[in-house]
Amino acid sequence: MNNDELKREYREDLTLFEGPWSRGLALFFVVALIVYSQFFAGNYVVFVMISIVLFVIAAVGLNLLVGYTGQISLGHAAFMAIGAYTHVILYSKGAPLLVTVPAGALMAAILGFVVGIPALRLKGPYLAIATLGFQVATDQILGRWDSLTGGRMGLGVPGPEIGSYSLAEPRTYFLLCFAVCLLVLVGAYNLTRSRIGRAFVAIRDNETAAEAMGVGLTTYKTMAFAISAFVTGLAGALFAHLSDRINPSTFNLFLSIEMLVMVLVGGLASILGSVLGATFLIMLQQGFAGASEYQWIIVGTILIAVLLFEPMGMRGRWLRMKYYFKAWPF
Amino acid sequence: MTLFLQNLLNGFSAGSLYALLAVGIVLVYKSSEVLNFGHGAFAMLSTFVAYHAAVVWGFGLLASFAIALAFAFVLGAVIYRVLLDRAREGGEHAVVMVTIGLLLVFEGTSGAIWGTDTKAFHHLFDELRVIELPGGVFLTHHDAWIIATALTMVVTLALFFRFTRVGIALRAVSQNEVAAQLMGVRVARVQSLIWGIATVLGAIAGILTAPKQGLEPAMMFSPLLKAFAAAVLGGVNSVAGAIIGGWLLGVIEVFAGAYIDPAWQASIAFLIIVLVLTVRPEGLLGKPEVKKV
Numbered sequence: 001m002n003n004d005e006l007k008r009e010y011r012e013d014l015t016l017f018e019g020p021w022s023r024g025l026a027l028f029f030v031v032a033l034i035v036y037s038q039f040f041a042g043n044y045v046v047f048v049m050i051s052i053v054l055f056v057i058a059a060v061g062l063n064l065l066v067g068y069t070g071q072i073s074l075g076h077a078a079f080m081a082i083g084a085y086t087h088v089i090l091y092s093k094g095a096p097l098l099v100t101v102p103a104g105a106l107m108a109a110i111l112g113f114v115v116g117i118p119a120l121r122l123k124g125p126y127l128a129i130a131t132l133g134f135q136v137a138t139d140q141i142l143g144r145w146d147s148l149t150g151g152r153m154g155l156g157v158p159g160p161e162i163g164s165y166s167l168a169e170p171r172t173y174f175l176l177c178f179a180v181c182l183l184v185l186v187g188a189y190n191l192t193r194s195r196i197g198r199a200f201v202a203i204r205d206n207e208t209a210a211e212a213m214g215v216g217l218t219t220y221k222t223m224a225f226a227i228s229a230f231v232t233g234l235a236g237a238l239f240a241h242l243s244d245r246i247n248p249s250t251f252n253l254f255l256s257i258e259m260l261v262m263v264l265v266g267g268l269a270s271i272l273g274s275v276l277g278a279t280f281l282i283m284l285q286q287g288f289a290g291a292s293e294y295q296w297i298i299v300g301t302i303l304i305a306v307l308l309f310e311p312m313g314m315r316g317r318w319l320r321m322k323y324y325f326k327a328w329p330f
Numbered sequence: 331m332t333l334f335l336q337n338l339l340n341g342f343s344a345g346s347l348y349a350l351l352a353v354g355i356v357l358v359y360k361s362s363e364v365l366n367f368g369h370g371a372f373a374m375l376s377t378f379v380a381y382h383a384a385v386v387w388g389f390g391l392l393a394s395f396a397i398a399l400a401f402a403f404v405l406g407a408v409i410y411r412v413l414l415d416r417a418r419e420g421g422e423h424a425v426v427m428v429t430i431g432l433l434l435v436f437e438g439t440s441g442a443i444w445g446t447d448t449k450a451f452h453h454l455f456d457e458l459r460v461i462e463l464p465g466g467v468f469l470t471h472h473d474a475w476i477i478a479t480a481l482t483m484v485v486t487l488a489l490f491f492r493f494t495r496v497g498i499a500l501r502a503v504s505q506n507e508v509a510a511q512l513m514g515v516r517v518a519r520v521q522s523l524i525w526g527i528a529t530v531l532g533a534i535a536g537i538l539t540a541p542k543q544g545l546e547p548a549m550m551f552s553p554l555l556k557a558f559a560a561a562v563l564g565g566v567n568s569v570a571g572a573i574i575g576g577w578l579l580g581v582i583e584v585f586a587g588a589y590i591d592p593a594w595q596a597s598i599a600f601l602i603i604v605l606v607l608t609v610r611p612e613g614l615l616g617k618p619e620v621k622k623v
Contacts, residue, residue, distance in 0.1 A: 072423050118608045124422035125365035126566070126611060129558050133603035136555065140597045257430055264427055293441035293547075300434030307424045307431070308416055 030182065037174045046170040050242060052282045053174070053181045054235045059262040059274035060188045061231030066260065067269035068192055069224040070204030071119060074256050075131035076232050078138035079108040081251035083233025084240040085142065088155050097162050101237040108233020109226045116225030120218060135253050142248040154247025157240050167241075177238050184231055189271050191227070200224055201269070232259075261299055265306050267315030276314040332466045337584050339463075343473035345580020346480035350535040351550075351557035352564070352572035353487065354528035359566050360504040361524040364414055364425050368432035370554030372409075373532035374547060375436050376402035377540050378444055380533075381451050391453050395537060399530050406529025407522040414525075415518060437547040448544040453537075476538050483531060484573055491569075500524055556583075559599035562606050565616020575614065 037046055062076050087104035091097060115134050122130055142149045149155065159168035160176075167173045191197050199220045202210035211217050240246050258281060266277020281299070288295035310316055351369065358366050366372075380398035383389045389397065409432065417428040459471040491497040502510040503520045511517045536550055543549055560579045564571025579599060587595035612618040 066423065070423075072426060118604070121611055122607055125359070125426060126562075126607060128365065128367075128426050129562055129603060130607045132555070132558070133600040133607075137597060137600045137604070140600070144593065257434070260427065260430070293438045293446065296434045296438030297442065298438075300431040300436075300438065303431035303434070304413065304428050307420060307428050308413070311420055311424065 033178065034175070037178075038171055041171075043170055046174050047242070048282065048286055050170065050174050050177050052279050053177045054239050054242075055259070055262060055278040055282055056275050057181050057184050057238075058232045058235035058259055059266065059278040060184055060271060061228045061233075061235065062259050063263045063266075063269065063271070063274045064188060064191070064200070064231065065224050065228035066263055067267075067273075068197065068204060069200040069221065069228075071221065071224065072124070072128050072260075073131045073225075073228070074128055074253065074260070075115065075133075075135035075138070076228075076259050077251040077253065077255035078135045079112060079229040079232040080236030080239060080255065081138055081142060081246075081248065082111055082229075083108045083236030084246050084251070085149055085155070086233075087237035088157050088240050088246060089148065092155070092158055097160055097167075101234065104237035105230045105234040108236065109230035112229025112233075113222050113226040115229070116222035119225060120221055132253070135256055139248045139252065149248075152247060152249075154245045154250075156245055157243065160241045173241060180234065180238065184234065185271060185275070188231065192269075192271070196220070196223065204269075258299075261303050265302060265313050267313030268311075270313075270315040272318070273313050273315035276318070280314065333588075335465055335467045337588050338581060339467055339469060340473070341581030341584035342577060343469075343476050343580070344584060345560075345577035346476050347535050347539060347553060347576075348556045348560040348579055349573045349576025350480050350483060350531050350538075351553060352560040352576045353484075353569055354531040354535075355557055355561050356564075356566060356569050356572040357524050357528045357531075359561075360569070361500065362410065362414065362418065362521045364410075364418070364429065365566070366429045366528075367426065367554075368429040368436065369528070369532050369557070370550030371433045371436035372402065372405060372529045373536035373554075374545075374550040375440055376405065376529070376533035377451075377536035377545060377549070378440050380537055381449065381540070381545055382444075384453070385451075398537065399533055402529040402533035403526040407526035410522045410525035411518065415521070441547045444545075444547075446547055448546040448549075451540040451545050453541060472541060479534060479538060483534065487569070496520075496523065556599050559603045562603050562613055565613025567617060568613065568615040571613055571615030 033049070037049055041049065058076070058080060061079075062073065065071050065073055065076075083104035085104075086107040087100045090100040090103055095103075115131065118130055119127055143152050145151070159166060160173060161167060162176075167176055192200070199210070199215045202213065202215050203217065203220055203224075207217060236251070243250075262277035262281050263274060264277070265280060266275070267273025284298065285295060288298070306313055312319070351373070355366060355369055358364055358369070376398045379401045380394045383394035383397045384391055387394075413428055413432070414425065417424050454475070461469045461471065461474060463469055491501055499510070499515045499520050500523070502513065502515055503517055503524075507517050510520075532550075535553070539549065539553060556579060557576070560575040561572050562575070563579055564573070564575025579602065582602070583595055583598050586598045606613060
């Protein structure tokens with residue numbers, strides 16, 4: 001066995017990056033993406049990069065719930081919608097962006113907590129139906145509450161500004177989104193290794209055993225919903241600035257399904273998987289921008305194929321390749 | 331009073347469609363523990379086959395329906411045998427997501443073949459002809475067909491499950507797969523048979539919906555959501571519950587539209603889902619699932 005697989009010190013267990021290469025590789029990617037977006041990419045490419053970054057955030061949020069805690073949700077687009085609407089409504093009234101974006105996420109978290117309460121009694125398919133109901137109900141309420149949300153017409157989104165510094169240019173907006181994304185990635189990764197993350201995994205693997213070991217189901221399940229909704233709501237708030245208007249049909253059931261596909265195709269219970277899955281799906285959509293029917297056929301086929309043949313998703317492939325090359329001559 | 335009866339009848343007719351779909355969902359769930367989100371898409375695809383046979387190939391209407399129902403049966407049975415039986419090994423999430431994947435594939439396929447615009451498909455009955463019933467209540471020809479078909483299917487299914495050998499095997503599988511297998515029932519075969527029957531029921535609902543709503547890839551999506559509500563209301567593991575839930579939901583919807591606010595008629599179903607799942611997750615007639623350690 002290779003020596004550096006054995007952890008000798010507590011510090012090694014705490015570190016974000018394992019081995020000398022991964023830290024350099026991560027740094028290289030961050031720098032390369034920033035340099036590319038600022039100096040080389042055209043507006044369209046930057047726009048796609050922002051979408052990818054935002055859906056990475058959303059997918060990580062969903063993965064905390066589906067992958068780590070084992071609770072399915074068909075209603076995550078609704079959390080995005082709540083984040084986006086809260087942010088836009090407050091921001092239009094003149095509150096600063098750095099307050100309203102977290103406020104949107106917080107609002108989503110509160111509703112996530114509320115959805116988490118009935119979810120305590122529901123399992124598997126029942127939970128899928130309940131969250132589906134939440135998704136459709138949110139859509140209906142946003143579409144009808146004309147005085148607050150502008151109904152089906154939606155709301156106009158003012159250009160993003162921090163103080164007097166405008167972020168309307170996609171390049172500069174990308175920097176903000178990218179920074180938030182990195183924060184979320186590090187935060188989520190650390191969360192999954194903390195006491196809370198271990199409680200989530202325990203609930204996923206065996207609820208009864210987890211409860212017997214002292215994991216409070218009520219606390220941790222509602223917490224999982226709230227944290228997951230918070231992260232997804234954050235993505236939603238930032239997502240609002242990608243177009244001039246937001247309306248309820250942007251955040252429809254199919255967006256929820258797309259996010260689940262990102263998580264499943266990328267790999268359940270893996271932060272890296274969510275990054276890969278979101279990147280893959282957004283790129284695929286851009287490739288099939290004109291032919292949505294074929295896009296659905298391909299997405300559906302990939303989803304089914306992954307579930308049947310590679311339940312660990314793209315991350316599973318990646319790990320298998322890594323181990324293959326590590327042990328290469330043998 | 332007349333208005334009340336009229337609303338009741340309208341609700342009953344809408345509910346009959348929900349009931350037909352909900353029975354399919356419940357049959358599938360009882361036999362193989364799969365909540366089929368693709369049920370509506372299966373029905374939509376079968377309805378398109380009927381349309382294709384009638385309009386493009388020029389078959390007679392009854393022959394086209396026969397072709398569509400045969401297609402539906404084979405589709406349901408084969409999909410279960412090839413995909414879902416395997417997916418069940420991956421756990422609950424995998425199963426739900428595979429059915430969602432099927433929904434995407436089928437909606438995409440029908441959009442690619444037939445286009446995404448809405449097509450008119452008028453067939454056996456005249457939507458505009460109205461029958462006057464005693465009491466001053468009116469029933470459209472279309473609604474009469476829907477109610478009659480639903481009642482016929484319900485009675486046929488009840489007799490089938492009660493008295494035929496296959497029907498008894500189906501009930502045995504839904505009660506306990508392992509025990510049924512030990513008694514010599516070929517479980518996988520029986521399950522694909524149920525999938526076939528459920529898909530046929532869905533196809534019938536689709537064909538009945540088509541004249542009113544027109545044909546398009548997402549045509550069965552909203553009825554499917556209503557059918558889920560109906561199934562949850564009645565109990566996802568009770569066939570009788572699904573039927574009663576369907577009728578109840580139809581009536582509640584129409585009454586809510588008539589007496590509260592028409593704008594909220596579409597949302598009632600989801601209110602019911604949330605209420606039922608919070609207060610009584612097993613539904614009106616369902617049995618609570620007991621978890622064993």
